[in-house]
Amino acid sequence: MLLSLPLYRGIFTEMMKILLINPANAGILRAVGVQFPPVGPLYLGSYLEREGYQVEIWDFCTPGESPNYSKYDLVGISTDTTRHNKAMEIACRAKQAGCIVVMGGPHPCYIDEEILASKWVDFIVHGEGEVTLLELIRALEEGGKDWEGVKGLSFQRDGKVVRTPPRPVIEDLDSLPLPARHLIDMDLYRRTKFGDRPITPVVTSRGCPVNCNFCSSSSFFGRRWRARSPDSVVEELEELHNKYGFGAVAFVDDNFTLSPERVVAISEGIIRRGLDMWWWNFSRAENIVKNEEMLEVMKRAGAKTIYIGVESASPQTLAELGKRMDLHTVIKAVEVLKRHGFQIFASYILGSPRDKAKDIHETIRFAKRLDTNVAQFSILTPYPGTALYEGLKERIWHRHWPFYDSQHLVYKHEHISFIRMEWLLLKANLLYYTRSKEAMKDVWQLAKRHKWGWGTLLQFIRDYFWGK
Template identity: 25%
Template sequence: MPIREGNYQVNPDVGILYLGTVLKDAGYQISLLDCPKEDFSFSDFRTYVKEGDFDVVGFRCFSRDHNYVNHHASIVKSIKPSTLTLVGGPHPSALPEFVLSRMPNVDFAWKAEAEEGLPQLLRMFSEYKHEIPEALLETIPGLVWHSRKEERIVVNKPGFGIDLDSYTPAWELLKPETYPGYEERKTVSTRIWDGFFHVTTTRGCPFPCTYCNAPNLSGKKLRHRSVDKVIEELLILRDRYNAKRFSIIDDEFTLSKKYATSFCQGLIDAKVNMKWDCPNGVRMDSLYPELLLLMQAAGCDALCVGIESGSARMQKLIQKKVTVETIRERANMIAGCSNIRITGYFMIGFLDETEEEIQETLNLACTLPLRRAAFNVVIPIPGTQIFDELIDNGRLKLEEINWDTLTNDQVAFKRNHVTGKRLLELQREAFLRFYSRPSVALSVAKETLRNPNVLRASISKLRKLSWRSETYSFTPMYLGSQRAL
């Protein structure tokens, strides 16, 4: 994971874990480096790479990481030019040709999942080094590569053929005991949203939401891990790392009622006895009383729900395929039939959204039975319909995008009706209105006073809401480090 600055949380990354596990099972020696966790500077990274003398170095890349990953790769090549450099993740998956052309020190990029194709590439590299025949490169699912013969960048068809039950995640590769707060997180069973032991049960999403790129990353078809395999992983976390809770980070955990029911019953039958939550956001229209009661019996004590907007017009425009009336009905149903705590995810600042429609979202948030809420500024995520439309109408120019601004608390593009300054004011107003209500404020205060990490995070959030402009004002680390190359 690359060096990162700004607003982020340090947690084990299961995407890297799964890739590492597949390569470990194939017989390769693997080292996973989480630069934010290690608090690395680029000088630290240079030393690490030099001492490690790696044959292959790969990077996970979100769009906000573009400039940082580019600089990481430059450091690797300056130390050992023969090193094979790779980049994968959401950013190259959405903009494969652009990323590979703009990162001159990256040899290959990846579109979508890499578990199936990466071992194939490494086997070819072991045999041919940097002279892998193009006929072989063409066979690797999802590979993005330079064709010397055709003088262009080739993007192979993504592969979604990996058997999700073909491996059990090797958590020892991530060394979870070295992450901040590990001792506290493994022993406190009442704390929610610790975001530490992330587990996936499904991949894929069939919905066309305009703000989300999930279907392009993991396919539109919903695929499941077997319940037995997931429970096997949970028992390892419980017995080896004394984990008391876990988080299901699927995009669509509850979409298949049959699978969700089977999973919950499996937890009960296996006596896993762990608390759990769903922080990525489940669809409210996939929930019903019987499932919620079974989830609660199986240990679920918190859900995040994707609400996005309180405006009926915006719900149609973003193709969420859910109505405001359904949102109200299901939120009240969750609160009425279970003790599961609900956090609502909201988005403000869609291109054609008016201030009145943003106020509708704020009003909805304050009338629903939510324990927590997040109000995020819309990000133009590459690969989404929102991003494509902004490019098509000239609001964004691919060559001019400042990738450092693609975070949910900065303003990356101009809206039709609301200025960037006003949008940030509305975001601040949303948080203050929601959390200043006595019942919510008391609940937050109790959790904050109980937990120093929550206290620090709360203070940091308040500072950012009070003292910020439309973009961060610090000088990125990669700019200061470029002089050292």
């Protein structure tokens, strides 16, 4: 049961013991065995450690029993939409053990009223969590200080949700210590490969100035793009290569190439230090077309794959999704990337509110025409915190969060039934990956590399139909 707020005050005689938790993957990520270290909790851990706190991190994506929650004063849980149910189960166990429970991530802050009503979660952190979590912990320890003065929080008082003023974003990302990877066993994350090299994620910027209505990044991290310095990024790459033995990284920023000059500086730093690192990153199509010189330096520095969001072959659908993009630019970007020898991942979203079956078929044909190495098809999903969610709120069928995995239709579509939509998704994948012998060979090699077998297939079917 949630402790009343006055009972928190004055009960700590020494620095709090803190456990940060990453719930297990759900859906496709679990089925195909993608397993990355939890960068968010690792940043929180390093920030708290720098301030003298004893921190442990528990990743439910790795083998092991559940932690003994009674050892800790505070349990922090980072989660997203598909893992919400798992996160709430963890919160329940931690609360039963007498812990203060804090939750954050790109989901809880948008449904805080529902989560706090459960009585299993005491506080929800909104947006970037490093400073907010530290200030909350200090407020709890000091006893006499009211946490209503901590910006970026929500909690319950007398049965009502209290939301403190928003916290300003962290301006200088270089002021943050590198993720505390020493708090986890990095050897457990070597199965996920890029070619024959273990790959791990790196975040080099936060914030997104783009206005896609299906993405919560801009509302969670802010509209203004903030980037780490090239020296800071290369320092982290050197640590990953020399200390942890990773030969590849995934730059998981939404807008890695927004500043071509910074990308060139990072690339030159990799070359100068002699780091043998392969890497992939996201990029907008126009940044590729306008900056071929950047691509040349990236290639020399080890860049292998670039991921672009195409989303649809319909200009009207792109406009509806808030994607300011010209399809001719996409075609040109793919041509440029192929000419420079990059592998290309392209994403497509099926089921925009205005889409009809013919629009989806045209998108499939367009994907086949682009002929990228990988095409990722998904069904438009209205995630909490997005403009899309607000616009479709009255048409959403259910809020069974494990099904919000971009593989299921969760709102009432005007033109296409949910059964037909999911068949169109399956059809898109079948048509794309059987388009040529080379494409089928790529899929087979990918399956062998990750040791996908019948067990993986059965797990995928289970997750697809039951949303476990």
